[in-house]
Amino acid sequence: MTDNDFERIVDRIHEAAVVPDLWPDVLEDIAHAGGAHGMVMISSGSDRWSGVWNGVVMSPSIEEAFSAFISEGLASRTETTPRLLARDHPGFVSEQDVFTLEEWERDPYRTEWNKKWGFEHACATAVHSPSGELVVFHMERLAGQPAFSRQDLDFLDRFRPHLARASLLATRWRLARMQAATEALALVDLPALAIERSGRVLVANALIEGMTDVLRWLPGDRIAMRDAAADTLLRAGLSQLGSPLEKGVRSFAACRADNQDRVVVHLVSMPGEARDLFDGAVGILMVTPVTAPQAPSLALIRGLFDLSPSEARVARGIVQGQTIGDIAALHGLSRETIRNQVKAVFAKTGTHSQRDVVALLGAIPKLTVAG
Secondary structure (H helix, E strand, O other): OOOOHHHHHHHHHHHHOOOHHHHHHHHHHHHOOOOOOEEEEEEEOOOOOOOOOOOOOOOHHHHHHHHHHHOOOOOHHHOOOHHHHHHHOOOEHHHHHHHHHHHHHHHHHHHHHHOOOOOEEEEEEEEEOOOOOOOEEEEEEEOOOOOOOHHHHHHHHHHHHHHHHHHHHHHHHHHHHHHHHHHHHHHHOOOOOEEEEEEEEEOOOOOOOOOOOEEEEEEEEEEOOOOOHHHHHHHHHHOOOOOOOOOOOEEEEEEEEOOOOEEEEEEEEOOOOOOOOOOOEEEEEEEEEEOOOOOOOOOHHHHHOOOOHHHHHHHHHOOOOHHHHHHHHHHOHHHHHHHHHHHHHHHHOOOHHHHHHHHHHOOOOOOOOOO
């Protein structure tokens, strides 16, 4: 690899930190530079490995195989990640560094997946972010190729500082987006926080921090509902964040501490690109009065989901029951243009149908914001 090729990949690593859709191709470039078939990037909400991942990004060449790894639930059964973390090495290590040959050949990772998909050797590195998250970069070589040598790992270590910095930047970028979303809701008097599937609160606005008659703050930046029944529903909703079973939105009633009043809690998936490493298992939790009216303003829709003005108008029209033909006629546009805008709304809100959009936006109250 020439110095120019190396610098080109480094530049793209830093671009991907703020443009998540670039990560798959960047990982592919690094894998091929290191003589590997493919590469994955995995994030966990805590540096104490529990077998649960917040997000996974895969290079195209390994996507089918690693999707099978995820669906088969091997993450919680293999010793690969625990041993990687126990090694605590600030660089890439191979399977030979953390397993004996006998241990490697009997680990479920090797017996149930690695061999099945035609792989033989692996290497990985772990990066701990200051915000308490863990990011693992992992790559595979096909059967018949040599194991990763120390020279190979030293070469990959040249990328590691850049991957670590990009991970840190992506984390900060993500927190900034979440903070902006929760503060936008505070501007219209709506208590809100961003919460991980694990129950850890990432950011919260002052309104929800003051709702101690509804929420209990627990050690480790976690929360619980004071209403036991509502807390059970919250845990169920959190467990499905980012999973194929997830509903577009979960809403449920909760009693205040004095049992004299009720509120409605809404748990909505944090909008984000499908390939954003960190958004897959994060939701926004909002609290509204029982009597909250029905639909959000254009300004609030745009602020929460980063829609263009035309996309926000289409989203609002869908919630109001308008058809694509109705919206096209109202704004003097073609049906095809509106269909394209509907697709953009789906992509940016993480929904898959007009019914999902109605469920998602209908859970956010209509507030007095100009728009």
